Amino acid sequence: MTTDYAWLPVDITVAQAIDELRKQAPEKETIYYVYVLDQNRRLLGFVSLRHLIVAKPTAVIGDMMQIEVISVRVDADREEVARMLARYNFLAIPVIDDQHRLVGIVTHDDVIDVVVEEATEDALHQAGVATIVESYIDAPFATIWRKRAVWLACFFVAELVLATTAMAHFEEAIAAVLTLTMFVPLCISTGGNSGSQAATLITRALALGHVELADWWRIMRHELLMGAALGVTVGLVGFAGALVIQSDNPDRWVLALVIGQSVACICLWGTLLGAVLPLVFKRLGFDPGYASSPFVATFVDVTGILIYFSLAELYLL
C-alpha cells in the first residue's frame, strides 16, 4: 500500500483538477486514479485521468465523479485485495478505515508481487517446505535446511510411528502370504498420488475463488464420484497387472482381487481425504496448501496399509 495517492476536492472544475494534478504529479505513485475527498479525508468519489481528459473543462468534479467506489478495509487480507484488483482490472484500489477515510491505495504492481509470492508460498507449503521469502539460491544454507528439515522430520516421525506400527500389526498375514509385501509400495503410492491430486485441485480452486468453504458439500459429492471413478480405473489396471505379474502363482485370482479392490478403495479414500483436508485447514484458519502432498500422503499411507491388509486377511487367511 502507498499513501502517495492523488486526490481532489469535490467543488473544483475539471480544468482546475487537471492543473491540480499537474502539481501533484511529481510526488504521487499514480495520477491516473484520483480520489475525491472531503475536508476530513473521507472518500466521496473517484475519477480517472481518462475521464478528466475527456470531460468538459468547465464541468465540476462533484457532478462527474463516480460515487460508488469499490474499496477495501485496512484490515483486509492481502490475497483478497489482490483478487479484487485483478477481478475488476483496476490500476489501484482505495484502502479505507472504519470512518470511511482514505488511508492509502494498493496499486496494480503490488498485486503482481502478491500473486507471485502467494503462488510461491502455496507451492512450497504443498511440498512441505516452510515459507522461504529469500531467493532459493541466495538464502543462507542453515535457513533453508531448517525450513526443509522441520517438516521432513515431522513427516518422517509420523510415518515411522504410524506406518511401522500398522505394518507390524499385520506381521502374521505377511508371514503367511509373503507375496503381499510386494504390493505395499503400490498401495502406498496410489493413496499418496490420488490424495495429492485432490488436495492440489481443491487448494487451487480455493485460492482462485472458484469454490468457497460453503461449497463443501458440493465438493465432497464431486470428489466422492471422482474418487469412485478413479478408483475403478486403477482397480481394473491393478487387477489385470497383478494377474500378469503373478501368472505362475496358483492363488493369482484371489490375489488380483485383493489388489484390485484395495487400490480402488485406497484411491477413493485418498481422494476424499485430499479433498476434505484443505477445507478443514482453511476452516481452522491455516493455509489450505499445508494440507497437501506429504501431509495427505503420510496420513493416507497408514490407512492404505490398513485397507490393504484387512482385505487380504478377509480373502486369503
Next chain:
Amino acid sequence: MTTDYAWLPVDITVAQAIDELRKQAPEKETIYYVYVLDQNRRLLGFVSLRHLIVAKPTAVIGDMMQIEVISVRVDADREEVARMLARYNFLAIPVIDDQHRLVGIVTHDDVIDVVVEEATEDALHQAGVATIVESYIDAPFATIWRKRAVWLACFFVAELVLATTAMAHFEEAIAAVLTLTMFVPLCISTGGNSGSQAATLITRALALGHVELADWWRIMRHELLMGAALGVTVGLVGFAGALVIQSDNPDRWVLALVIGQSVACICLWGTLLGAVLPLVFKRLGFDPGYASSPFVATFVDVTGILIYFSLAELYLL
C-alpha cells in the same frame, strides 16, 4: 494482447497530443501509455499521459518522448512478458514485429491473469494433473476425470511394474528377516517427501527467475550438501526410532543401523533426483513442474527399495 492502443505522430505538440488522446480515448484500452509511431507504424518512442500533463503544452512530442522503449517480440513467451511487466511495474508493454512495427500492447491486467494461470498450471502439474483451464467445480466431470486418470494410471502402472519387481527381487531377504518389511513405507515416503521438496524449490526458483539452467552446477552442489544435511537428520531420527520400536529384537542395533543408513541415503538420493529432474525437463523443453511430486516419488520409490534391501542384505544376510 490488445491492438486497441493509443498512439501519436512524432511532430505534434503536447497540447495537440492531449486533444488527439481525447478523441482516441473511447475506443482504446488505455490512454495512459501512448506510443509514438512513424507512417509505417514503426515504434519511435513512448510517452505517458502523466508526462503529457506535466509537460509544457507547446513542447513537441518528438523532443520529449522516451526513445529507449522496452518492448517484447510477437513470438515472446507469455510468462516472459508477464515477468518483464512485473519487473518494471509497467501498465503496458509494446509488442513489436521483426520490422520494429507496433503490433499491439500487453496490459497489466493480462499479466495478473497470466501469473494466476501459470501458478495454477504449475500447481496442477506438480500434483500430476493435466492443465485444467475451466473452473474446477464447473468443468465437465469426464474432462476432470480424464485429466486426473491419465497421470494417475501412468504412475500406477510404473509403480506396479517397477516397485513390485524390485520388491520381488528381494523376496529372499524379506523371508529371512520379516521385520524388514515393516520399514518399507518409511523408506518410500522419505524418498518421496525429500524429492518433492527439492523438485518444488527448484521448479519455483526457475519460475521466479531466481536460478537459470546455466546455474545447474551451483544448484547440484547446493542440493548435494542439503541432501546430505537432511539425510543425516532423518538418518539419526530413523536410527533412534528403529532402536525404540524394535526394543525387544536382539538384532535391533544392526537393524537400526540399516534403517538409519538407508533413509539417509534415500533422502540424499531423493533430494538430488528432485533437484535434477526439473532442470532436465526444462532443458528438454517440458514444463519443469511436471518433474515434481508423483513423478519424482515413483522414481525414488523404486530406487529407495533397492537401496534399503541392498544395505539390509549387506548387514543382515
